[in-house]
Amino acid sequence: MDISENPFFVLGATPRDRKSRLIELSENLTLSRDQELIAAARNTLLNARQRLAAEVAWFPGVSPQRIALNLKLSQEKPVVAALSGLPILCCANLLAASLGRVARRGAKPIQEAIASLAKLVDAFDAAIVMRDINEDRQASGFPAVSDRALVEAELTNRKNYYKRAITHLLASTLSAEQRVSVYERLVAEGTSDGEDEAPQLISDLVNIYEIETKAELDERAEEIAALIEKTRAIASVHGSDSHGIHGATQQIISLLRVWDMIAQPVQLSKKSKGLDHAESSALAFKVRSLAIDLFNEHDYLNEATSLSKELEKLFAEVPAVLDKVSADIQALDDIHLTRNRLADEAREKKAEFAAAVTYETTFGLIFKDRFRISADGIEWKNSVTSLESITGVSWGAIRHSTNGVNTGTTHHIRYLGNSAMAIEFRDSAKHSAITKCLWRGICVRLLLTMIETWKKGGSVHFGGVEVRDDGIMLKRPRLFKADEQEFHTWFELAKGVHDGALFFVGHKDKRFKANLSFISTYNVHVLDFVLDRVWEGKARRLSETLD
Numbered sequence: 001m002d003i004s005e006n007p008f009f010v011l012g013a014t015p016r017d018r019k020s021r022l023i024e025l026s027e028n029l030t031l032s033r034d035q036e037l038i039a040a041a042r043n044t045l046l047n048a049r050q051r052l053a054a055e056v057a058w059f060p061g062v063s064p065q066r067i068a069l070n071l072k073l074s075q076e077k078p079v080v081a082a083l084s085g086l087p088i089l090c091c092a093n094l095l096a097a098s099l100g101r102v103a104r105r106g107a108k109p110i111q112e113a114i115a116s117l118a119k120l121v122d123a124f125d126a127a128i129v130m131r132d133i134n135e136d137r138q139a140s141g142f143p144a145v146s147d148r149a150l151v152e153a154e155l156t157n158r159k160n161y162y163k164r165a166i167t168h169l170l171a172s173t174l175s176a177e178q179r180v181s182v183y184e185r186l187v188a189e190g191t192s193d194g195e196d197e198a199p200q201l202i203s204d205l206v207n208i209y210e211i212e213t214k215a216e217l218d219e220r221a222e223e224i225a226a227l228i229e230k231t232r233a234i235a236s237v238h239g240s241d242s243h244g245i246h247g248a249t250q251q252i253i254s255l256l257r258v259w260d261m262i263a264q265p266v267q268l269s270k271k272s273k274g275l276d277h278a279e280s281s282a283l284a285f286k287v288r289s290l291a292i293d294l295f296n297e298h299d300y301l302n303e304a305t306s307l308s309k310e311l312e313k314l315f316a317e318v319p320a321v322l323d324k325v326s327a328d329i330q331a332l333d334d335i336h337l338t339r340n341r342l343a344d345e346a347r348e349k350k351a352e353f354a355a356a357v358t359y360e361t362t363f364g365l366i367f368k369d370r371f372r373i374s375a376d377g378i379e380w381k382n383s384v385t386s387l388e389s390i391t392g393v394s395w396g397a398i399r400h401s402t403n404g405v406n407t408g409t410t411h412h413i414r415y416l417g418n419s420a421m422a423i424e425f426r427d428s429a430k431h432s433a434i435t436k437c438l439w440r441g442i443c444v445r446l447l448l449t450m451i452e453t454w455k456k457g458g459s460v461h462f463g464g465v466e467v468r469d470d471g472i473m474l475k476r477p478r479l480f481k482a483d484e485q486e487f488h489t490w491f492e493l494a495k496g497v498h499d500g501a502l503f504f505v506g507h508k509d510k511r512f513k514a515n516l517s518f519i520s521t522y523n524v525h526v527l528d529f530v531l532d533r534v535w536e537g538k539a540r541r542l543s544e545t546l547d
Contacts, residue, residue, distance in 0.1 A: 001161065003071075003097040007041035007054045014064035015055055015136035019046060048143050049150075052133070056154040057161070059090040061132025070094055089129050089155075092120040096162055103169055107178040111185045114166055118190065118199035121159055126152045163204050167212075183209050183265035187272070194271035194317050206269040213262055214279075220259045221283050227252050228290045235298045245294065249303045252287065253310045259283065260314040267317035276320045284311050284321040288328065295332065301339070305332045350375070357387070357441035359433050363425050371423065373437045378415065385417035387441050392416035392522025395435050396500050397428075412519045413438070439525075447526050447546075454543040463521035465514045469541045472504055474512035486512050490534050502528050 003009055010033075011025045026042035044050045059067045070086065071094075086094070095117050103110045130151045134144040145151060170179045187206055190198040198206070231248040260267075263280055270277045287307055295304035308328045315321040354375040362368040372379040377386040394414045400407045411431035413423045415438070425431070450460050454469035466473040471489035478484060486506070493512075494505050502524050506512035516524045533545035 001053070001057045002165070003057070003093065006057050007044045008058050010037060010041040011045070013045065014067060015058060015060060015133070016064060016139040018141045022046060051142065052145060052150060052154050053157065055133050055136070056089070056129065056151070056158050057093060059086075059093065060129060060136055061087050062090055087128070087132055088120050088123050088125070089132075089158075092117055092124075092158075092162075095120065096165060099166065099169055100173075103173040107174060107182050108185075110170070110174070111182040114182070114205075115186060115189060115199075115202070117162065117166075118186075118201040121162065121201045122199045124155050124159075126155055129155065159201065159204075162201060163208060166205060167208050177261075180261055180265065184268070187265045187268040191268060191272035194268045197272050198269060203269060206265050210266045210269075213266075217259065217263055217279060220255065220262075221279065224252060224255050224259065224283060225286055227255065228286055231290060232293060235294060235300065242300070245298075245300055245303055249294075249307055252290075253306065256283075256287065256310060256314055264317070267315070271317045271319070276318050280315055280318045281320050284315045284318065284325070287311055288321075288325060291328065301332065301336060305329070305336065308332060353440070357437045359437045361430050361433075363423065363430075371434075373434065373441065375441070378417075378421075380421055380423065383419075383421070385415070385421065388445075390415050390417045390442050391446075393438050393442050393446075394517075394519055394522050394524060395431070395438070396517070396519035397431065398500065398519075414519070414522070415442070416522055443523075443526050443529075446523055447529065450523075450526065450530075451543050451546060454541070460527075462524055462527055463516050465516060467527060467542075469543050472514060474504060474506055474514050476509070476511045476513075484512075488512065490531070490540075495531060495535070497528075 008014065011022065011029065013022055013025055022042055022045050026038050029038045044054055095113060099110065099113055102113045126148050130145055130148055137144050170182060174182065183206060186202050187198055190202045227248065231245065231252065234244050234248060263277065267277045267280055288311060291304040291307040294300040308325050311321060311325045312329055358374045360372040362370050369381065370379065375387070377384050392415065395412060397409050397411045399409045408426055409428065411425055411428065413434055415421050453460055459466045459468050471487055473485050474488050474493065476484040488506050492507050494507065496503055500519060501515050501517045504514045518524050530542045530545045533539050534542065539545045539547070
């Protein structure tokens, strides 16, 4: 009961007034006050058993003069818990009576007042209260209370009154956001952020709060769950729609923040008892599942990381969630760092490649033709051919002489892309620079492609000559008949270079041979490179030359 409803307050009586005084006070008030109210107050105080509830809700053990003074002070000071010399129960009753005025000052003052009241409630001692009540009863002539269980029961009723009064007060005077803030700070400060168990009054208040907010939390959880499934559908149907996925995940995060704000007091209270908030765990794991799917199935690393980090922050009070999400974030961060490192390495390799394949010059004495090779392709004769489109390259030199006198060397470069292109010139330095770029920019790629073909059991043709992983098809020319073909392994033939060509001759029958010109046959330089590894004993098959 509220102090203003207490029979002692209604009659203007004290716990030390005798029966005759109580009757006198009630008779004096009959003409000016509600007769039924006055009669009920008088009858309650005259009945020794019913009187106990009024005594516990009043100020047992305090003199009438002190009671009057503190009632007066409670009208002037919003918080009276600091008044010295009063018994604990009396301080609690005075503080409870002032909560309405405190609430009008805002969320923080009412939170501090409730926290103070909770500490007082935890310090209630039924034996001390019974002693104080019996001292008053001795003065008033009423029989003493002999059963402490009766006092304990009334103290329980008093605590329940505090809970009802506080719950109603917070709901009626504060906004929803302020109310959540009060509960959160009560639990946070009362439990040292979930590390210690809260005072019983605060724990009971949060239990009531949990029941009151369950329907709202359930509704919001369903809304988030529906958005999770919608996000999955967007990712599956529009895998490249990163903008849509980003917007959906941000909406989930926004809804999660509101949900967690409401659930925060309950989460902290559960944590202080060594428990997980089941509803928080269920919702968090649904969001975690989405984050995992977004990354594993659709490679949305940023969105998965954003969801995981938000879960880590919002559900820090739920150990079961925190442990798993923290591990997820560590894994995602490692992936992010690895990707950044690989991206840096790729950029470095790209820059290195570009530098290695870039060369520019001109040909011609009067009319200059520009030649340029770079990572973007080969520019020649107003035509640009990308490096990736080139399927064949060849080069070589022809030395000229007249009457035994050297008259110079002609260098030839050919490449095959969308069309066949050929360059002829006499500058050996330019030839060396260009072929170096051709090897790095084109031949390495062609070599890797050939090795992959050989590994799969396929053949590569060079100028009509079939080359397999373990050997080559040689021909024996015959008159008036088709040439005879016979397969020779690399260890059944000899190879060499003569007169600008790579030649092969069978060991058993030297009439079986093949001749591949470096200038006129595409990619012979690549074949010569891998065969050198075989002849050096570094491999038995062409596909093994880079192992």
